[in-house]
Structures are given as structure tokens and as C-alpha cells.
Amino acid sequence: MLQYLVTYASETGNTKKIADEIYRTLPNFRKEILNIRQWNGQYDSETYFIGFWVNHGTCSLEIIDLLSSLHGKNIALFGTCGLGNTPEYYRKIEKSALTWLPDDNHFLGSYFCQGCMPQEIRQKYELCRGKCDETQLNLMIKAYEEAKFHPNRQDLLRANIFASEVITVADKIQGR
Numbered sequence: 001m002l003q004y005l006v007t008y009a010s011e012t013g014n015t016k017k018i019a020d021e022i023y024r025t026l027p028n029f030r031k032e033i034l035n036i037r038q039w040n041g042q043y044d045s046e047t048y049f050i051g052f053w054v055n056h057g058t059c060s061l062e063i064i065d066l067l068s069s070l071h072g073k074n075i076a077l078f079g080t081c082g083l084g085n086t087p088e089y090y091r092k093i094e095k096s097a098l099t100w101l102p103d104d105n106h107f108l109g110s111y112f113c114q115g116c117m118p119q120e121i122r123q124k125y126e127l128c129r130g131k132c133d134e135t136q137l138n139l140m141i142k143a144y145e146e147a148k149f150h151p152n153r154q155d156l157l158r159a160n161i162f163a164s165e166v167i168t169v170a171d172k173i174q175g176r
């Protein structure tokens with residue numbers, strides 16, 4: 001059995017950057033990293049770092065399938081999203097993913113940060129001008145602009161700290 005498995009969904013590479021940083025932080029012993037698309041149940045692990053990009057406020061079906069299948073494991077979540085760089089928004093995302101995690105797991109926390117969005121999203125926003133609520137639209141454009149340069153070095157550093165904290169707690173649970 002692995003000690004740590006990092007698995008993630010990432011369409012444009014933002015979440016992969018966080019996954020790679022978390023993987024680098026883990027001790028070099030019985031660890032694997034895997035795009036969720038390659039997941040076929042081939043690994044069993046004590047601790048799972050499960051990452052996703054936020055799509056319409058939540059995670060993808062593949063992530064839901066994985067979360068729902070786990071029992072008696074240590075679980076940490078991570079991810080990237082375009083909007084709302086606030087603790088409240090990140091809590092909402094965490095909550096929506098945790099709905100799928102059975103209660104017999106140990107949830108060890110989550111880490112989210114912003115990730116740049118494709119240019120088509122900005123174009124879509126512009127097409128909305130005059131048809132949508134202007135204040136809301138301006139907020140979305142502001143978030144788009146803010147997200148442009150994320151994940152950045154700070155985001156990766158925070159991911160590294162998050163992973164170190166999770167390792168400490170997971171080790172305690174496993175009696176190491």
C-alpha cells in the first residue's frame with residue numbers, strides 16, 4: 001500500500017501545478033501522482049490528496065466517483081478556481097466536494113487558490129454587457145483579471161505548507 005497518493009483533475013494545467021508541488025513536498029517513500037483520467041483503482045493508499053478544478057461551483061464526476069469509493073482513509077482536498085479568492089468561497093467549494101466523502105474517512109483539510117481562466121471566458125463576459133447585471137459582470141471581470149497570474153509562487157508555497165501540515169497529522173494517525 002502507498003503512504004501517499006496525489007490524484008487530480010486538471011484541464012488547463014493549473015491544478016496540476018499544485019499537485020506537482022504537493023507531490024514534491026511528500027517524503028520520497030511509497031508515493032505516487034496520477035491524473036484522475038488514468039485512475040482505474042490501481043492504487044491503494046493510506047492518505048489521498050485529491051485535487052480538482054472548479055467547474056460550475058464543484059468538482060467533476062471522476063472526482064465524485066473517487067471520493068465516494070473511499071473508506072477509512074486520510075483525505076486532503078486541493079484545487080484551483082477562477083472566482084472569489086476568499087475563505088468563504090473556498091469553504092463552499094470544500095463543502096460541495098465533502099458531500100461525496102463517506103463519514104468513515106479522516107478529513108485533514110483543504111487548500112484552494114485561484115487559477116487563470118481561458119480567454120473565451122473573458123469574451124463571454126464581454127458578450128454579456130448590456131444584457132446582464134453590470135455590477136455582477138464587473139466583479140466577474142475583476143476576478144478574471146486577478147486570476148490571470150495564478151497559481152503563482154505564493155500559491156505554490158502555501159500548497160507546500162498545506163501538504164507539510166497534512167503529512168504531520170497523517171503520520172500521527174498512522175502512528176508514525
Ligand SMILES: Cc1cc2nc3c(=O)[nH]c(=O)nc-3n(C[C@H](O)[C@H](O)[C@H](O)COP(=O)(O)O)c2cc1C
Binds near residue numbers: 016
Ligand atoms: C467551463 C468552465 C467552468 C468554470 N467554472 C468555474 C466556477 O464555477 N467557479 C470558479 O471559481 N471557476 C470556474 N472556472 C475556472 C477554473 O476553475 C479555473 O480556471 C481553474 O484554475 C482551471 O484549472 P485547470 O487548469 O487545472 O483545469 C471555470 C472554467 C471553465 C473553463
